[in-house]
Amino acid sequence: MSAREALSQVDCTKANATGTLRDSCNKDSIHAWTVDLCMKALQEICSTPVSNGTQSDRPSKLEVWGYGGLFVLLVSLSSVVGVFFLPLMKMESYKKVLMGMVGLAVGCLCGSAIFHLIPQAFQLPDETVPELEAYLFKALVIIAAIYAFFLTERLLKLSVDHRKRKKQLSRSRLSGIARESSPGNDTKVYSSSNGGHLEDYGHSHLHDPLKLGNGHGETMSDDSFDETRGQHCSNIHVKIPPSEVRTHQHEHDFDTVELKSHPIKTVAWMVITGDGIHNFVDGLAMGAAFSVSLLEGISVSIAVLCEELPHELGDLAILLNSGMKLKKALLYNFISACTCFIGLIVGILLGGMEEAQTWIFALAGGMFLYISLVDMLPEMTHTAEEASSESFKSGMIMLGIQNVGMLSGFTIMFLLARYARDITFEKT
Structure with a gap:
């Protein structure tokens, strides 16, 4: 048996590995063995993989239930925070602040799906550090491509609207001069x-x-x-x-609260049902993430919180406009948010099963990508187009606010994934 073949059969995790190597040595193979040992050491064949979710690193049950319940409570309370924003909805700066929050939600949701949930679904954190870092930087390129196409589209739209506005202004000036110079004006x-x-x-x-x-x-x-x-x-x-007689005023969907007792529209019950299912999946993802590690649970919870606040504000406005009174709308909004607790319980119970974890992370990752790219990103695009139609300056301001939110969300999620191994929670 050659030295390389004998070395390849050595189990480095066993206590008698050194004795096995000594028994296999002879004078003729000592030089070849030295070379092979150096090569194997460089290739790290005897090193154990660095795992991000080994049984010893997992949080205790008390930590899982404690941290999970705390963050789910914060998510549920976001459903009633909207009542404090009602007086601010008439302010001009409200839409800008809301769009900044929507941009932050897009960045956190998309970043959480690509940097955290999808790797957990494919069990990438259980691989070695170089392989995980290679994935993270490739995922960063994916995020950069999404952002680059969004920014390019918005800048092109701003430029086109600005040129169109300048042409219309020049035409109106020319037509005004021609009307004034004509002998038979329309006065x-x-x-x-x-x-x-x-x-x-x-x-x-x-x-x-x-x-x-x-x-x-x-x-x-x-x-x-x-x-x-x-x-x-x-x-x-x-x-x-x-x-x-009509007065000139800007009417918004939630400037006033209708207190008339008329039938509630069907869209209200659809919103409540859909929001309940959505919050259940959020709780499912949070429970499974906290079962793996506290850092994973916190990162997913941050993404859910950033998405829920503007989402719940929109739901509250829809419920009010559909005919619900304020107290009733807040009650139903809170009830639908409480399904997140049910999802947390199911997620923690299934979190002990490794196969179930991967499927939960895959489901949550797909939902986060859909909400961020299909639901919230078009809303940002529509609002940016409205601002661009008013003036070039307002369009640039709105685009800048949205970019700050998106980049902040992407950065937070990437840093949490990149330095996850350096962040530890001391157990007292």
């Missing part, structure tokens, strides 16, 4: 009974057609002015019914 003067004049410059701020009366019950619409251009009309009265 119309009408006489009224009090000797005043009604001047029409071709632009009206009224949303509805006006009814004009001559004092004898006869009415004429604004279209009839074309037939009477230049003629003197006496005793003209403008009649605007009180129901037709």
Whole structure:
């Protein structure tokens, strides 16, 4: 038997490994053995893999239930925090703050799925350190590609909107100059009974057609002015019914709370049911993550918290607009959030089964990616487009706020995954 073959059969984990090596030595193979030993040492064939979730490193049951229950309680309380934001919903800065929170949620959810949940689903933390680091940096490239395409699309849209706005402004200026220079402009003067004049410059701020009366019950619409251009009309009265008077105001979905007792729309019950299922899966992921390690559980919980706060604010607004009263909406929102406790219990119970853990992490990773990239990222895009349509400056400000939130979420999740082995929780 050659020296290499004899060495390959040695079990380095056994206590008699040195004796086996000594018995296999002879004068002819001592030189070859020295070379083989050096090569095997360099290849770390006798080193045990560094595991991120060995049985000795796992938290105790008290820590799992304690930390898990604490973070689930924080997630559930986020459902009633929305009542404190109701007075702020009328402020102009509210949408900017909300979009910053949505950006942070996108970064945390997407980062948690790619840096934490998917590796746990494929049991990558049980591999050696170089292999895990190689995955993390490749995953970072995936995140960078997602962010780069989002940023490029938004900048191109901003540029296109800015050019379109400049062209429209130049055209309106040219048309205004041409209208002023033409001999027959559209200025119309009408006489009224009090000797005043009604001047029409071709632009009206009224949303509805006006009814004009001559004092004898006869009415004429604004279209009839074309037939009477230049003629003197006496005793003209403008009649605007009180129901037709409209004030110019910006109406938001949750500026006011409807207190009328009318039937609750079906969308409210759909939101409550969907939110309950969503929170159950969140609790499932948190329970399984805390069963593996406290750091994994905290990282997943941070992602859930960052996503839940803006999500619950939106749900509260939908429930109020669907006809629910404020107290009832808060109650149902809290009840749907409490399903997270049920998910936590199931996740912890299944967390002791290694096969079940991987499937839970896979399910949670897919849900986190869907919510962040399909649900919340289009919302950011829509809000950025609205800001861009107003002005280039407002579009850039909104894009900057969203980028700060996204990059913060990505960075937090990457650092937690990269330095997970250096962060320990001392057991007292």
